[in-house]
Amino acid sequence: MADHSYDYDVLVIGAGPGGYVAAIRAAQLGLKVACAEARETLGGTCLNVGCIPSKAMLHASEYFDAAANGTMASMGIDVAPKLNMDKMHAQRIDAVDGLTKGIEFLFKKNKVTWVKGLATFQDAHTVKVGDATVTAKDIVIATGSSVTPLPGVEVDNDKHVVVDSTGALELPKVPKKMVVIGGGVIGLELGSVWNRLGAEVTCVEFLDEILPGMDGDIRKDARKIFKKQGIEFKLSTKVTGVTVKGKKATLTLEPAAGGEEETMQADCVLVSIGRRPNTEGLGLEAIGLATNQRGQIETAHDFRTKVDNVWAIGDCIPGPMLAHKAEDEGIAVAENIAGETGIVNHDVIPSVVYTLPEIAGVGLTTEQAIEQAGGDKKAINVGKFPMMANSRAKTNHEPDGFVKVISDAETDRVLGVWCIASVAGTMIAEAGIAMEFGATSEDIAYTCHAHPTHAEAMKEAAMAVTGKPIHM
Ligand code: FAD
């Protein structure tokens, strides 16, 4: 029932995957909804400068690489590829345009009003959006995140020398030498794009291994695969500064633990050391809402903040900064506002790195599972199966990677699944469903998987938990 003392039942601030999904779901549930967005287009980081444009560049560069590196020749197709950078960028822009306009269409279809402009709280029911003032009974903060700056390093995307992820998506030509600061998801995905297109890429990582947060075996194997593809790594190293002269950058580096400084030259430097929540300038002080030490808004299980009728979701709250996590929270928060019960199981959120091969995981890593068992390695069983022994991967010339299933030694319940495979991002969905339904490794092992598919490696890894894979 609409409350006529407010302009809207719900105002969502931010139209990224969290915000636009929350707005649409709230409207579907019969509420009168507005969504404030400061950008010129809907879709947030993900559609405009994140998930979508990066995948457009990853996909296109995979084709170039397959033609250039002999993969196509090995299947009897002799080609000599010629790079048309403008066209590659045009198809990226096309993908972004189509999808952001798609959200505009969905807003119209579901009668969600888009209020254009930067939103600032006046009080817990009133928000200034540009020149307009909007009131709503419930307000959802879905303001997302932005690039974390690195002290001593100034990003200037327009000059194409020191760039962040947005600049790295738009480089007009392939740099000869590129240094990526940070061996996380963005560094590896965008480093892979330019490596495939011909840049010499070096990745500098502060920790002693890339991809923090992922399973230990996966991290090590992934680095070996990237190295084979031509990416160089400098681990346990920190960048202390970057100076730019004309079109050249000079980086100063030193060991993470401290020690002798060295320098490195590059034509392009990508700063990808993480993202931080967009909570400054939102006027949270006007509603008495404080952020935590990391600038995030803390919420209860149902995404309610400490202020009545103000909710928060997505990258601006704790948890992995992932589009699908934000989307699921968007659905749940709308359902909770409408008086239904919206829940997100934060223990089963898959993460995927869209390199080739892809890297994916869900649930606990081996290290976390052992730690949860008080350090008892015997408390878990692990089954592994190499993609080299999977008939489809072998036939497709995709021998790299493996699947790893971790289960509780007592109950056999699946605790985590990790894989490196050309289609790992698609394969991991099966593991997520299995875990949501409390499956055991035996449940996966006795589920018929189509042949020949990469997914059979998941079944075999599950069989390996109890030591009985067939094709090994
Ligand atoms: P956002 O998408 O950041 O959207 C927030 C929106 O709020 C923005 O449009 C912003 O303009 C707006 N806003 C902020 N403050 C205000 C204000 N005061 N008033 C009005 N509007 C405001 N995740 C994946 O799951 N898969 C991927 O493949 C993937 N690839 C990525 C690649 C890159 C290069 C980057 C940078 C990120 C990637 N991510 C990926 C992460 C993903 O983009 C984020 O997790 C996701 O966009 C978070 O959604 P959100 O709705 O919380 O916030």
Ligand code: NAD
């Ligand atoms: P990240 O947190 O994934 O990785 C940052 C890396 O930089 C870490 O390995 C960290 O140890 C390292 N680092 C930090 N400070 C450093 C320093 N001074 N010198 C050298 N290394 C340093 O962050 P990101 O790659 O910038 O990505 C940001 C967010 O975007 C991530 O949280 C991720 O979830 C999201 N994202 C997701 C996808 C995907 O799902 N495929 C793709 C891109 C981005």
